[in-house]
Amino acid sequence: MSPEPELGPWLGVVASARPRPAPGLVPLDDIRLALVSRLLEEAHRPGPDWLAAWHEAVRASTARTTEVLARRAADAAAASRAPERVAREARPGEEDLQILAARIESAGIPLEEVVSSLPTGGDPGRHFSRIGGALEDSWLALERVVGLAAGEWSRRAATVQAWRRPTAPLWIVSGSLLLLAGLVGLVLGGHLPAPAWFAPVVDWWWGLPWP
Secondary structure (H helix, E strand, O other): OOOOOOOHHHOHHHHOOOOOOOHHHOOOHHHHHHHHHHHHHHHOOOOOOHHHHHHHHHHHHHHHHHHHHHHHHHHHHHHHOOOHHHHHHHOOOHHHHHHHHHHHHHOOHHHHHHHHHOOOOOOHHHHHHHHHHHHHHHHHHHHHHHHHHHHHHHHHHHHHHOOOOOOHHHHHHHHHHHHHHHHHHHHHOOOOOOOHHHHHHHHHHHOOOOO
């Protein structure tokens, strides 16, 4: 009697026990290993639901990526103390997140095409090689999508973090106030003639009970 076929050897890098590089520094290894565990459970069930396991991984990867991007945007804004109009450039909006979710979902096309072509019934083990190859293609595509998105938004976060408040207006205002204070001092000291509208202030100043 031939041994029952196993799915694990066909999963390639998806089932690797060694940590994989986090795409765009977004950690996905725990999600990948959870996907493998779920697929190994499905492999020996009658009528395994391969796509349910994949969709769980897609949702988890989307949530993880969204969380990382939001945290990086918040950290960048806090580091530079950028105003909201600048800070929001590093923060994905609702439409951006919808596009990201759709791209991550589309990474599963190779797996979906293979699963949709499988005959109903029969021994799932006869199709493990096709399922494993398609899953590996889909997972690698998912990592690429996450890496590209994380790279794009990390560059935006870096721009926000490097933002510095313009100093020219501050110097202009400070210089103007110092100049005004100097002129007022000269007028009150009698070194410059006081304008008519400022005369009451001069009178009040000299009317104070100076020691």
